[in-house]
Amino acid sequence: MSTALKGLLSEGTGPLKSVSREEIERIKNCNYKVRVEYLPSTLCGFGYSSPPMEVHVKNGRIIRILPCHLPENFRVWEIKTSRGTFTRPKKSVPYSHMLAYKCRVYAPTRVKYPLKRVDWSPDNPNPQNRGISGYVRISWEEAIDIVVKMIKKIKEKYGDLTPVLVQADGHGQTGILTQHYWGHYLFDVLGFGWTQQVRNPDSWEGLYWGAKLAWGFDELLVGECANDGAWDNVLQHCEMIVLSGCDPETTAAAFCNNVSFLLENVKKAGIKLVAVAPDMNYTAAVWADKWIPINPNTDAALYLAIAYVWIKEDLYDKEYVQTRCVGFEKFKKHVLGEDDGIPKTPEWAEKITGIPSWTIKALARAWAKKRTSLGVVFGGPKIRGVYSHMASRMEVYVLAMQGLGKPGREYLRFWTSSTLNTLELAPFPNYPEVSSEKAGRIYIHPTKYSHRAMKAPFVKVPPVILIKTLVPDAILNPPVTWWCSGGILNFCVTKEHDMFVKYRYPPRDDHPGIRMIWNENGCYTTCWYGYKFIEALRSPKIEFHLVINPWFENDALFADLILPGLTDFETEDLVVSAFCDIVGLAYHGKCIEPLGESKSDYEIHKMIAERLAKEFNKPELLEAFPDIDTLLRTRIYERHLEYARGTSWEEFKKKKRIVLYEHPTWEEWVEIKKKYGYDAYDSWMTRFWKTGKGIETPTGKIEFESQLILKYAPDDKERPPVAKWVEHEHLPTSPRREKYPFLLMSNHPRYRFHSQGDEIIWLRELYKVKGPDGYMYEAVWINPVDAEKLGVKTGDVVMIYNEFGAVLAGAFVTNRIKPGVISVDHGARVDLISVEDKIDRGGAINLLLPPPSTKYKPGEEIRVPEQICSGVLVGVKKVDVLELMRKYPKAFQKKMHPIVGPVIEAYLVS
């Protein structure tokens, strides 16, 4: 036990506050006779929950799902400022898809038994029928036989298991046993090599490829600067926040439970909120004082013009750029057009961004005059498009020009995670022992540390690396070569330097490439660039495509074998509350029996491991997959908080099923900050401003000119040492616009979590658009000006198309989207009308998005394998669905649920 923790405990002011199960049951449920369980409250995955939701169970049924109620005397943080005291509510309300989870558990798309594609066999895989032929129920025994047989076959045929591509670490359910992870673990322990599909930074593309080069912060997850203590600075000093494309009411809430109190605090402090985004998103709609509609992914032009105004009108912090930054003069030359002959004036930017030049000037002056912070949180149209890394670096430049870290000037992340974007201290008052890995024993980071620790004794052969964004190219046009392992390798964000390391796939010329896909996430088709992925999944090179998923959706349509996963409600598990300001741990029992023959991801992998242990005579597989109770106790629980407290596992399971840690008082927090060298309202960046220390770029300063690019790729045109304006084909000024006149923006979904939850009836009812054929179409936002030109009204079905194919959507005519832009949230369920003709009815908009390789010539080295998930030019036209129905009768005759769309029976054959 660390001294710090001991001290806190013995003083009695400690962070420990536990509510026993008995207590809660006694208080609330005497008459109800319901069983109370605490379930993960997010679909983040990685074991990263927020305060657990309270689930009431009776007679094998889920009765209700409640928010997390903290006890009245539970101490939550307070930030005391001259503007008043700010705090958070003693209730943590999960996002709507969690409150509606019953609909997911009992969804008509649940896979309840192992399913095999009817015309697949090991010797005759019929790859051309993936997406076309139906499925038959088989037994678990038969299913495990097939999996083991295919693993053996690949090994015998190709020598090792590197032709197996394992994708198992994206978002998913948040239980330890239900998360996407176990495939990686299994193949690591098996020890015959494998190909790891490295997850790219899918929600912070631009930041990862861009901002990191300007300010370092390699240790942080998202390429953003540290937010230690940032809210103290903002609530005390800030006068204006520019919400840069971000939508905390949607994106942060889906991770951290509801975060409205952050916005409430901002307003209470009298801070003006300016939203810069193509859409008036759900946060801007209720909180913003000013909406500045901008064309998607043109933020670089806006930042250049703002810098232009500041330079011309002498409105920037010269001392800061001289003493805390390097390379400003070169950026200044680019802004003034001294290098390329184009002064980046507001008038120049108006043509690109669609923002009137007078508004750009007004924003620039207000930003300089008022103490302004930039508000961000995941997603957003500005960091998910072509070259969005350039905008992201320029964002750092403009912040530096106004003295980042000075009073009220922060780069502020609008969420409540106390760990992921901080280095020492939380963004809100919290004990470092609770929030920080460096300081604490309590710190809970289930995936990053536990899993690494639990794998360590077993891993002997490291996997071959393949970046997720290049998977289709690696299958269809090998070899591919690229820079950077990907982004999130073994649950850690790769170091900046990794961006300049070259990789290739297949690893050798005589390597067979990918032959088998182990697919736990099952969302290639709807979360990436689907039509290209579909082509790859249907390739004859793929001998076996295994999908493990509780729902029949997306990639499952192209699987050879589907193993039925289950929901968190159908298993016991631990809940780790680590993705928010309230950290803690809970244990839950099984709420209901598993539906059909479904099993947890862990159990499925354990079954496979047990067979493989025999086949390959590898007893270590048995050791690596213990029974569930032993797993949770030894690999998670004993490595974390209760171990430090000396509470036994049995006792924890029985009595202390939920432990949440209280926050320090404001006075304690100020003392803690002092120990770390901060004044009361200082943030990490304030300390940098004051001391010049705390940034880990090669120069230790904010780099307008990246020393790493200078060192490794000084002539890189795509990513020059100083970020600059680059033309590309998806700009509003591009000639492509004649053929494809609309800029498509695609944000993180309001009513799903990426691809998760599109089957939830109660949410679909709220936002899908019912077409004339009765089908519930994914909504596309169209401005009234454009709707008139297109001749569409709300409720009409439109076709969105480009050279990759077409997607149908239901028109929602609204003033909440900029003219010239359409918006479709990503992640809707794929429902192809025709695989050959590439028309989708489900509204899976990412089917249309271009792979990063389209920017390169065939065989060319891909330097920035970014994922382009928004800001591309497409065509839109009204369609007659009834005519499509006549042309593709079979697709329209699938067995449907009136709200959910195709049900599992639609894909089964007898």
Next chain:
Amino acid sequence: MGKVLIIDVGKCVGCDSCVIACKDEFVGNDWSPYSKPQPEYGHFWMRLDKVERGSTPKVKVTYIPRPCMHCDSPPCVRACPVKAIKKRDDGVVLIDPTKCNGCAGLPSKLCIDACPYEAIFFNEDLQIAQKCTLCAHLLDNPEWKYGPRCYDVCPTGAIIYGDENDPKIKELLAKAEVLKPELNTKPRVYYLNLPRPFIAGCVVDPEEKEVVIGAKVTALELNTGRVYEVLTDEFGDFWLTNLKWNHAYVVKVEKEGYKEKVLGVYKTDKDINVGDVFLEKQKK
């Protein structure tokens, strides 16, 4: 004692939690004698109206949660031919699921037709009318501490539940209003900060290509003579807020050095974005 809900529209962020929590409590759950299970889809015992106001880029969105109003003079009670709808002493209006016969044999569902708030739904499977019960099955249980589900789940405190005699509630009620007061159904669901119309725009000097900051924008309410006044902010924007619905306003922009500009007469049957207002410089 009378139970009331007070819904502060100004605090509602439109998260849909109340809608979902309501469905969570009632879909598939049988709370007889209070209510029979709500069908899988199609019913909104708590509905969230999403009101989009103004036009790009002067847009605001107002969310209005709308449960049953539990009227003290309930038209549904009077309309029911079999006396299945009861008003309880605490103000809650309940449809008895065993008494309701779905207006069998009648050409329409009388309570549904009678309700001016569209709060009653018909369950085709059970052939009964159903609606919000204010979670009476929970409120009646002394062990239940959380109030109605919509109130419990609301993350921002936009939905307030309590007793009308509670001093704190009384204080709020003094400021609150009801929907469709002219119908005089005496709802027990009250609202704070219901939207009032706005007239907004942006004042620009087209010659300089600059916004005009600090211009005085006035709206003269024609039939009362009342004048609303704001100055344009650092973005040249003005928002004349809290106007009255369906009144006529003469809007005028003045700024030293520029010619005064009368924008015209606007009727507030909706929120109005007048767009960019170009001011002409006064000749010296």
